[in-house]
Amino acid sequence: MAGSERDQVSGKPHVVVVGGGVAGLAAAFHLRNEPVRVTLLEGSSRVGGKLSVSEVAGVAVDEGAESLYANRRKTTGLIKDAGLGDRIMPAGVTASAIWTRAEIRQQPDRQFMGVPCDMDDLARSGVLSAAGLDRARQDLTLPSFDRDGDVSVAAYVGGRLGQEVVDRLVDPFLAGVFSGRAEDLSFEATLTPLAMASRDHVSLADAAGSLTPRLAEGEKPPPVSVATLEGGFGSLPPVLVREVLAAAPDASIRTGAPVRKLARGAGGWRLTVGPVTDPEYIDADAVVVAVPAGPASSLLAGVPGTASAVSALAEVPYSSVAMVTLAYPRAAFPGGLSGRGYAAYRVPAVEGKAVKEVTFTTVKWPHLAGEVEIVRCSLGRFGEEHLLRRDDADLVALASAELAEATGVTGGPVATRVSRWNDALPQYTVGHLDRVRRIREAVASQPGLAVCGALYDGVGVGVCMATARKAADQVLAWLKKDAAARSVAVGV
Numbered sequence: 001m002a003g004s005e006r007d008q009v010s011g012k013p014h015v016v017v018v019g020g021g022v023a024g025l026a027a028a029f030h031l032r033n034e035p036v037r038v039t040l041l042e043g044s045s046r047v048g049g050k051l052s053v054s055e056v057a058g059v060a061v062d063e064g065a066e067s068l069y070a071n072r073r074k075t076t077g078l079i080k081d082a083g084l085g086d087r088i089m090p091a092g093v094t095a096s097a098i099w100t101r102a103e104i105r106q107q108p109d110r111q112f113m114g115v116p117c118d119m120d121d122l123a124r125s126g127v128l129s130a131a132g133l134d135r136a137r138q139d140l141t142l143p144s145f146d147r148d149g150d151v152s153v154a155a156y157v158g159g160r161l162g163q164e165v166v167d168r169l170v171d172p173f174l175a176g177v178f179s180g181r182a183e184d185l186s187f188e189a190t191l192t193p194l195a196m197a198s199r200d201h202v203s204l205a206d207a208a209g210s211l212t213p214r215l216a217e218g219e220k221p222p223p224v225s226v227a228t229l230e231g232g233f234g235s236l237p238p239v240l241v242r243e244v245l246a247a248a249p250d251a252s253i254r255t256g257a258p259v260r261k262l263a264r265g266a267g268g269w270r271l272t273v274g275p276v277t278d279p280e281y282i283d284a285d286a287v288v289v290a291v292p293a294g295p296a297s298s299l300l301a302g303v304p305g306t307a308s309a310v311s312a313l314a315e316v317p318y319s320s321v322a323m324v325t326l327a328y329p330r331a332a333f334p335g336g337l338s339g340r341g342y343a344a345y346r347v348p349a350v351e352g353k354a355v356k357e358v359t360f361t362t363v364k365w366p367h368l369a370g371e372v373e374i375v376r377c378s379l380g381r382f383g384e385e386h387l388l389r390r391d392d393a394d395l396v397a398l399a400s401a402e403l404a405e406a407t408g409v410t411g412g413p414v415a416t417r418v419s420r421w422n423d424a425l426p427q428y429t430v431g432h433l434d435r436v437r438r439i440r441e442a443v444a445s446q447p448g449l450a451v452c453g454a455l456y457d458g459v460g461v462g463v464c465m466a467t468a469r470k471a472a473d474q475v476l477a478w479l480k481k482d483a484a485a486r487s488v489a490v491g492v
Contacts, residue, residue, distance in 0.1 A: 021290060027468040071225040075462025117206075128165070184382065188433055263303070289450070320385060326376075337362070340363075355402045
């Protein structure tokens with residue numbers, strides 16, 4: 001199969017990338033200058049996945065993911081390689097607050113992924129009740145907890161610091177990142193640096209403190225190095241498409257091309273594309289699977305030797321999200337937004353609100369500031385699909401009412417937008433790292449096959465792009481090994 005494909009088209013090995021989200025596009029981008037022919041197949045009508053941008057009140061605002069960590073080469077390298085280094089825009093304010101116990105309260109200055117490091121600092125924040133604070137202080141004197149295997153975030157953090165720390169600090173953080181819940185999510189997979197540090201510290205607060213800078217009295221922690229792109233992160237996918245096609249004229253990027261079946265043959269891979277009534281068959285030497293767990297499981301189900309991966313993929317649930325974007329006149333916010341000291345606030349689920357996180361976009365990204373204030377309200381924790389079934393008008397009314405309750409904003413928004421992301425985020429539930437190991441081991445046993453995306457090493461844009469580079473390197477290494485074996489065989 002693959003041999004005839006090489007002969008008939010370009011003489012180069014053919015790599016097919018299944019999935020046109022940011023991971024699939026990044027994989028194609030990393031392959032663009034290699035001696036391979038690349039075909040990317042996306043089942044929907046557009047590439048980019050959860051990267052999309054559109055205007056609200058004349059301002060280009062991201063509908064989905066909007067930022068990445070700017071100080072990591074593995075997250076910004078692709079953007080710079082695509083010629084967009086001068087369009088990386090740093091955040092003006094990155095601090096977050098918590099809307100809890102009837103007030104928006106600053107988070108403790110010293111905390112790591114919601115876990116507090118300093119009990120006096122925690123007390124000053126006012127986030128916890130007196131009883132919750134007393135319980136949190138017990139972490140400093142409790143004996144060591146044995147952790148035999150993976151446990152939930154709620155079980156471990158709550159056991160050390162109490163349920164109120166989980167409910168009012170850690171669970172809101174996890175809802176913002178994963179749209180998940182602390183009682184379901186894996187401590188090892190979601191708070192990985194803290195899980196590792198906790199092996200060397202009895203106190204979880206001390207473990208968190210080992211991961212954060214020491215501060216002098218009154219000193220604020222350094223801002224997190226977060227950035228976006230001028231024009232929005234949603235402007236990245238078309239640039240990647242352009243760069244791939246410019247560097248590799250024989251490359252193909254197709255939308256409306258769902259892959260229904262993946263099969264292994266004597267000479268490579270065969271992909272079945274399109275409707276059952278009119279299938280198209282594409283042969284490839286190597287395949288990168290860059291789709292979510294459900295579609296990936298369906299594809300691997302037809303590949304002998306991947307049963308463990310198929311079962312592991314079937315165990316990964318997903319959470320859906322709605323992003324309600326609101327534009328207000330600047331004067332609508334009493335005292336303005338810029339002087340509040342935070343660019344976002346999170347809302348604990350125990351508060352009973354629909355909105356889980358609010359971002360003051362024009363505060364976070366000063367280059368967007370103008371005649372209006374742009375606010376993004378995120379709705380949808382795992383298990384709240386009933387909420388997201390409401391129509392757009394209901395979601396706008398709900399988000400604007402809760403925003404007014406929290407901030408005192410007066411009047412209604414002058415422009416709105418509702419963006420829905422179904423099955424947007426994989427849930428790293430207890431045992432997730434073992435599932436990922438099973439998937440990767442099974443895939444590694446298949447010649448010329450690799451996987452990438454939000455399911456594996458993290459849900460952020462930068463991490464997804466890093467998994468794409470790993471997948472591209474894996475298939476290139478296999479192709480090189482295969483070419484060497486062919487040469488030896490021919491020589492013999």
